[in-house]
Amino acid sequence: MTIRPKTVVTMKLEGHAASHARTDISVRDLEVVIDEPEARGGTNQGPSPTETLMAALIGCTNVITHKIAHKHGIEIKSLDVRVETQFDRRGVSLEEEIAVPFPEIKLIVDLTTDASPEAVEMVKTELAKFCPVSKVLRQSGTVITEEWNVTPA
Numbered sequence: 001m002t003i004r005p006k007t008v009v010t011m012k013l014e015g016h017a018a019s020h021a022r023t024d025i026s027v028r029d030l031e032v033v034i035d036e037p038e039a040r041g042g043t044n045q046g047p048s049p050t051e052t053l054m055a056a057l058i059g060c061t062n063v064i065t066h067k068i069a070h071k072h073g074i075e076i077k078s079l080d081v082r083v084e085t086q087f088d089r090r091g092v093s094l095e096e097e098i099a100v101p102f103p104e105i106k107l108i109v110d111l112t113t114d115a116s117p118e119a120v121e122m123v124k125t126e127l128a129k130f131c132p133v134s135k136v137l138r139q140s141g142t143v144i145t146e147e148w149n150v151t152p153a
Helices: 049-071 117-130 132-139
Strands: 013-017 023-027 030-034 076-085 104-113 143-152
Touching: 049 076, 049 104, 049 117, 049 132, 117 132, 117 143, 132 143
Parallel strands: 104 143
Antiparallel strands: 013 023, 023 030, 076 104
16 A cells, blocks of 8 residues: 655744844754844844745755656765845835845756766756745746756765
């Protein structure tokens, strides 16, 4: 008998406002701190909420790229992901509502693999289809451009 994982799950996280700038998040059995830098009145004990969003994009890119590679028998020797973005802070500064706070994100992926160029193209295509964080950002109006630097293993 094969056990199928649930296709829809409920995630539950809790946040406690430790201060006006710091939020202590509980998820599963983990504690995560989201905080503002000292220059913005925080204590710099964690990434800011917007930095956390970009970190989630990096983490999701890692996980989904590895899942795709595994599914297709592609070996990843190493994977590094960077993000560069412009952030329109007028919204968080309460100056005016900003429809797309991150108009463009540059996702830079350094991949070392022995996969063929065609296989790498397939990974890129499937990443755009299956990474939920990038899908949410794209559907909000953010343009995500990808720069893949592929090094043969």
